Amino acid sequence: MNAEKKVLICGGGIAGPACAYWLQKYGYIVVIAEKAASLRDGGQNVDVKGAGQRVIEEMGLAEIIEAKNTMEEGHKYLGADGRVIGVFPKGALGTLTRDFEILRGDLAQIFYDATHDRCEYRFNTAVAHLEDKEDCVSVTFDDGAVEEFEFVVCAEGIGSSTRQMVMAEHVRFRYLGAYMAYFNIPKHPGDDHWARVVHALGGTFLALRPGTDTETTALVTFLADDVGVTPNDPTSRKELLEKALTGRGAIADRVRADLDAVGDLYFGPMSQVEASRWSRGRVVLLGDAAYCPTPFTGSGTGLALVGAYILAGEVKDRRNLAEAFAAYERIVRPYVETAQKQLNPRIIRFLHVKTRLGVAIMHTIFRVLALDATQRLAKLAATKRDKKKPADDFLLPVYT
Numbered sequence: 172m173n174a175e176k177k178v179l180i181c182g183g184g185i186a187g188p189a190c191a192y193w194l195q196k197y198g199y200i201v202v203i204a205e206k207a208a209s210l211r212d213g214g215q216n217v218d219v220k221g222a223g224q225r226v227i228e229e230m231g232l233a234e235i236i237e238a239k240n241t242m243e244e245g246h247k248y249l250g251a252d253g254r255v256i257g258v259f260p261k262g263a264l265g266t267l268t269r270d271f272e273i274l275r276g277d278l279a280q281i282f283y284d285a286t287h288d289r290c291e292y293r294f295n296t297a298v299a300h301l302e303d304k305e306d307c308v309s310v311t312f313d314d315g316a317v318e319e320f321e322f323v324v325c326a327e328g329i330g331s332s333t334r335q336m337v338m339a340e341h342v343r344f345r346y347l348g349a350y351m352a353y354f355n356i357p358k359h360p361g362d363d364h365w366a367r368v369v370h371a372l373g374g375t376f377l378a379l380r381p382g383t384d385t386e387t388t389a390l391v392t393f394l395a396d397d398v399g400v401t402p403n404d405p406t407s408r409k410e411l412l413e414k415a416l417t418g419r420g421a422i423a424d425r426v427r428a429d430l431d432a433v434g435d436l437y438f439g440p441m442s443q444v445e446a447s448r449w450s451r452g453r454v455v456l457l458g459d460a461a462y463c464p465t466p467f468t469g470s471g472t473g474l475a476l477v478g479a480y481i482l483a484g485e486v487k488d489r490r491n492l493a494e495a496f497a498a499y500e501r502i503v504r505p506y507v508e509t510a511q512k513q514l515n516p517r518i519i520r521f522l523h524v525k526t527r528l529g530v531a532i533m534h535t536i537f538r539v540l541a542l543d544a545t546q547r548l549a550k551l552a553a554t555k556r557d558k559k560k561p562a563d564d565f566l567l568p569v570y571t
């Protein structure tokens with residue numbers, strides 16, 4: 172069979188290239204089909220900790236990634252007009268800033284660099300049709316080309332179209348009640364190594380964080396009814412964003428004024444993907460396409476890396492694909508479900524206050540939390556709690 176040991180990975184984000192890394196190491200010929208015209212290097216800081224961090228170490232990329240640390244010093248909690256309400260340096264309780272902060276785009280670039288000379292990347296390419304045959308999958312690409320693969324890994328993120336072709340009836344979206352947008356805006360003279368976080372009126376939440384020498388990263392989330400399908404054209408996405416930023420204070424005004432300069436916009440409903448199965452025949456789901464917890468949990472990238480490592484390891488170690496896919500799902504699913512449970516619509520509503528009273532309450536909470544005395548007490552309680560926790564959040568299997 173000419174498709175043997177030849178794998179198609181759809182999606183060149185984080186999960187796809189990480190899985191490609193392991194599969195090519197185990198002797199597979201890997202083709203990565205990415206819908207975008209080039210590597211999508213957008214996004215804010217992503218937080219990789221625990222088992223995800225250990226996968227990075229196993230890949231030998233820890234040092235390269237450390238070198239790209241954004242050097243964020245902590246976060247300042249601001250009023251919508253820019254006035255400082257509380258300061259949360261790195262290490263403080265309640266701070267956004269983790270030990271290990273890297274821009275999603277830098278991480279995507281590092282994985283691309285680690286794989287592109289050993290795997291074939293095809294940009295501007297998507298799957299149009301799939302036919303699961305007895306001993307291979309026949310894939311028709313959107314340019315009409317037909318090719319056979321031993322199996323297909325679908326790592327196309329939350330909006331995956333290949334997943335919907337293969338197993339739409341097994342996928343449920345759990346909408347959490349808000350929309351989110353991640354994008355980069357031009358850096359202004361006042362943008363330093365501190366993140367800035369704002370609860371604006373009307374259920375809009377903003378975070379500006381250090382990006383590159385020329386750009387600051389922006390996150391805007393806002394409460395909204397689920398409008399169903401995300402508008403596909405960038406103009407209507409920006410219109411929705413503009414609406415969420417209008418009349419929301421000085422920081423929101425600055426972001427709104429910069430919207431015209433925004434290139435790659437990651438925008439959509441804040442939803443979790445709950446798939447009752449992660450594979451069908453020779454097609455297997457990975458990363459956000461299978462189990463998106465939403466970026467708001469800060470776990471999506473770690474789960475993608477752990478899933479990529481285990482999927483590739485199980486495929487290598489088992490003769491039968493169905494067994495390998497089942498083992499991957501059995502090992503990773505409980506870890507995913509714990510991460511997804513961190514968020515629910517109630518928490519999202521609490522974090523997106525609408526009224527002046529709600530904003531005032533939030534300001535009081537963060538003002539008190541930032542006080543030295545509160546920090547000391549909270550740290551004491553956290554140390555006690557951590558002592559009771561198991562040392563490892565997830566035991567990674569070893570594949571040699």
Ligand SMILES: Cc1cc2nc3c(=O)[nH]c(=O)nc-3n(C[C@H](O)[C@H](O)[C@H](O)COP(=O)(O)OP(=O)(O)OC[C@H]3O[C@@H](n4cnc5c(N)ncnc54)[C@H](O)[C@@H]3O)c2cc1C
Pocket residue numbers: 181182183184185186187204205206207211212213214215216217218275296297298326327328329330331332333353435436437457458459460465466467469471472473475
């Ligand atoms: C531009 C961008 C910015 C992001 N910013 C953040 C952030 O700031 N913070 C955060 O926590 N998370 C962010 N995320 C999400 C985060 O990357 C994921 O939650 C996590 O890393 C899991 O990665 P993934 O590879 O499963 O999905 P993704 O990173 O979403 O990657 C999926 C990839 O598949 C491609 N794709 C989609 N459909 C098709 C198709 N039909 N055919 C081929 N390719 C397809 C997409 O273009 C994308 O490159 C961002 C994602 C993107 C794409």
